[in-house]
Amino acid sequence: MKKAKIWLLVALASVFLLVGCKQSQKETTTLREDPYYQEKFLMGTYVRIRVYDEGKEDALKPAFDRIKALADKITINQEGSEVDAVNAQAGVKPVKVSDDVYHLLKTAYDYSEETNEAFNMTIGAITQLWRIGFDDARKPEQSEIDNALQHIDYHKVIFDDQEQTVFLQDKGMIIDLGAIAKGYITDEAVKVLKKEGVTSAIVDLGGNVFVLGHSPRGEDEPWNVGIQDPNQARGTTVGTIKEANKTVVTSGIYERFLEVDGKKYHHLFDSRTGYPFDNDIAGISIVTDKSIDGDALSTSVYAMGTKAGLEFVEGLGDGTEAIFVTKDDKVYLTKGLEDNFEIGADSGYTLGNRDDL
Template sequence: MKKLHKISCLLLLLIIPTFLISCATNDEPVEKEAYMMGTIMNFKIYGKNAETATALVLKRISNIESKMSVNIKTSEISKLNAKAGISGQKLSEDTYSVIEKSVQYSKLTGGALDATIEPIVGLWGIGTDKERLPSKTEIDDKLKLVNYKDIVLDKKNLTVKLKRKNQAIDLGAIAKGYTADEVKKVLLNNKISSAIINLGGNVYTIGSNPDGKDWNVGIQNPLSTRGEYLGTISVTDKSIVTSGNYERFFIKDGIRYHHIFDPKTGYPAKQSLISTTIVSDKSVDGDALSTSTYIMGLDKGLKLVESIKGVEAIFVTKDKKVYVTPGLKDNFKLTSKEFTYEKR
């Protein structure tokens, strides 16, 4: 999905389903594609330890998925959900920390991010062979179960409990971000100083590119097919996470229903935004914020991002306007004539 040029490395936020793997030399990277956590992931890793590091990265991702996936019956999340309203579930430090971080962002965003959204996600089934438009009665019934305040945390014992029966947690809005951060740890522990990874839209640049320059990361045009981008940003050692209504959706009676649900309504979020990109040091923050700011909308989303140190954003609206926070003004370049750059 990515091609590295000697002068400029351009990574598009897209996924091309082609399996690639090669042996690393001093100049050539190990390139790997894998399907994990319900998405296609791509890795380009440089250095003499690249092959070993790649294998360890895949092992770490598989380990996290086995704990946090709602689609794995033996996962810690599935066990926690099964005990909702009954008792707490002992968790690993991985799963506990992600739930704890999710609750922190729920408070910060006024509930725009809510891990207890799973009953709504399951009801709509978007992205599965069971996707459908539920009735308002069905939505209202499931919506009663959505409330992050019903997540009871016991940090001392690494235990989490859901207060009411039939409540359920889905970490889909934050787990890939945590995973990307863990991948970075694995790479650094194996003395990898140059790499670029894409965990299904969660991009992480490790160090600078092999030429010692910034990585140039392309931002997907949300109104076009994958591979067409509206602009680029130059970054080093940063996470870039994008959420949008173009990722997973279905259309019924001419109306598009996408996968980013508003926890307050139970319906796909209705805002002027069509994509949000968060640039941050940690991908777990970018993951949580890209989803929550999309739900919050342009003004509230920008205000939140600008209040958090070290976090920047690129917001794209339905009327084809691009809003970029001040910290990215020297790093972002709008390349598509289809969009208008709005200064903050």
């Protein structure tokens, strides 16, 4: 593959894209070298969409409209949130929700079950206690954590398919979809773009990135996707992969954390202990077809640690892959990425030997 002469570094939250701007001579579709671009601050992060199809600038508005509408329904601690309404009636009565929220909540329930609570939709009692990522973040007293743990049980989320209602049986329960919501919303934005006739685009929701179609370099040319270095500022890569029509979702210990007495506490919580997961992983990137799956998996696989996480992802058997960056500066890949991933020459990382795990 010829290298493009000019590279555009698109810094997209936790994952970013290196997009070659020179088009191949065999390019037959009408794509722009400079995309139509829009950025908005939503859900506490910068949401960015780039559309490369000539004449498709108007597709940006309905895509952003869909993102905002869903964010308003799903985000907790936000006026008008349907999830807030469910939480407010915990232990009191069922709440009827929209099709979007009902589908998302049922998917979150399935992931809570399938991952043996590594992902837990009712983690809200803990996340709202620590508040990591907000100005009022703090380390709670152990007694507070012990009390909050009593209100985490996804089995007590009751669904009524006929009435489309959701009921939390325990009055202290809080649903928090922060580990899956952006993935769902990313997929929905991509659906809107496709409906508008877009064939080449990048959608980024603060670490949930979807690369639609092929890059402007040429027909059938994939995007070069850079994987965020979890120990450095945004825009620093550990390496790159080449993908098309895929999503890359990263979770890690960077950016959102609380430091108390010299110890850092990140935002990925263990629903059994009430504390952040503590293992060998600094960051993990999931590569898959749907961003909702990548979002939920990035959290749940992080909880497993590198060795078990590698085995779990490879056992899925659906084309899902993962990149693990460990705290000792090693990079481990699922087998499907071994011929795809190119480690950065100056990254300071080396490829790890799985036999050493």
